[in-house]
Amino acid sequence: MLLSPFEWTIAKRYMLPGKGERFIALVAGISLFAVMLGVAALVIVMSVMNGFRAELFEKIVGLNGHAIIQAYGGRLDDWREVLKEVKATPGVTRASPLIEQPLLASFNGRVEAILVRGNTPEDLGRLQDKVQAGSLADLKPGADSVAIGSQLAQNLGAQVGDMITVINPQGRATPFGTVPRQVAYRVATIFEIGVYDYDQAFVVMPMQDAQTLLLTGDTIGMIEVTTTDPDQVGPILAPLTRKLAGRAAVSDWKKMNASLFEALAVERVAMFVVLSIIVLVAVFNILSSLIMLVRAKTRDIAILRTMGATRRSLLKIFVTTGFCIGMLGTLAGLVLGFVFLYFRQPIVRLVEIVTGQNLWDPSIRFLTELPARADPVEISVICVMALLFSFLATLYPALKAASTDPVQVLRYE
Structure with missing residues (x-):
């Protein structure tokens, strides 16, 4: 709907009402501000929700793979043959043996529940970019060295070089009963995955050391599998x-984390609907400001009609006036949203300082930092929705202006 120079001139004039119409200008400004806040809120919240899901997926799947093959009874005796079958399956890019067992760890009188993981050297290397202190090179079979999560190290008060004791309740039998097996390990590495539950529990060691600790011999508990497409696992x-x-169960990441990711999906939809209402309320301000503008400009409209302006021209003028308010609000909202996302961590810290509250407790939020990931498709949908609402809000006032009868108006003016 292109405007002629005459129509565009009138539309610009109506976008900036005169001195006697400051109240209309105020309502139009509030409309623009409201649309800006609504769009910014949608962009921020949806980007944070996307970032939260993506970060959780990358950290959980990056550590556990796309699927786990777990033996019935907890022990897979013929694991080498099963591993060959898994690697030969089309679509499987990686398969690694894995031992995982919940135990206890103690240091200087402190005791924490832990999750011992026995990994191959290749899998241990995947922690390289997560290392905070120490070196993964010290994690060699028989060296009695382990890597522990950063939060576990904090809870135990342990540092690199300290000796922690891992307690296995399935120890040796004595005349006085079963004595738990206690083995001392040197902390060679402290790592941070970024998921609180992992960082406070994981103790990682070479697979051979885990087999010795757990007294399992040459068996493993599970096989970790990575595929070409996690959504088609x-x-x-x-x-x-x-x-x-009959031998083992196959559990993919969707089953293992179903409740978490389903809750995130439901929350994303709910937040989008609720915040869309904010944008809808904002465009009602555009509607009210245009209605007041039409009422204030009734005499001008009648004069324009007598000078030859068509109903179509008047329709285009008032639609353009309202739509420009919505468009400017949408653009301002995008800018505000992206600025907020870029400085999200300093903003969170500032609010924590002002309020004195811990807004991002990793023990509750799973992740150590507030994530964000903007989806271009989703951002486009938000912009189209805001512009569509703005356009629809202009139709009634524009039709009202276009249907003005100049004879009736001028007769009583």
Whole structure:
């Protein structure tokens, strides 16, 4: 809907009402500000929700793979043959043996529940970019060295070089009963995954050391699998599930974290709907400001009609006036939203200082920092929605202005 020079001149004049119409200008300014806040809120919240899901997915799946093959009874005796079958499955990019067992760890009188993980040297290397202190090179079979999470190190008060004791309740039998097995390990590395539950529990060691600690011999508990497409992990591993029926269970990341990711999906939809109402309320301000503008400009409209302005021209003028308010509010909202996302961590710290409250407790939020990831498609949907609402809000006032009868108006003016 292109405007002629005459129509654009009148539209610009109506976008900046005169001195006697300051109240209309105030309402229009409030409309623009409200649209800006609504769009910014949508951009910020949806980007944070996307970032939260993406960060959780990357950290959880990055550590546990896309699926886990777990033996019935907790021990997979013929694991080497099963590992070959898994690697030969189309769509599988990586498969690694894994030992995982909940135990206890103590240091200087402090005791914490831990999750011991026995990994291959290749899998231990995946922690390289997560290391905070120490070196992964010290994690060698038989060296009695371990890597522990940063939060666990804080809870125990342990540092690199300290000796922690890992307690296995399944110890040796004596005439006085079973004595728990206690093995001392040197803390060689402290790492931070970024997921609080992992950082406070994981104790990682070479697989051979884990087998010795747990007295399992040459067996493992599970196989970690990574596929070409995490969203298609079910169909990819379906043939393997049938082959291993009766020997092992195949659980993908969707099953293992179903409640968490489903809750995030429901929350994303709910937040989008609720915040969309803010934008809808904002465009009602555009509607009210245009209605007042039409009432204030009734005589001008009648004069324009007598000078030859068509109903279509008047329609285009008032639609453009209202739509420009919505468009400027949308653009300002995008800028405000991206600025907030860029400085999100300093803003969170500032609010914490002002309020004295811990807004981002990792023990509750899972992640150590507030994440954000803008989705171009989602941002486009937000912009289109805001512009569409703004356009619809202009239709009634514009039609009212276009239907003005100049004869009736001028007769009583």
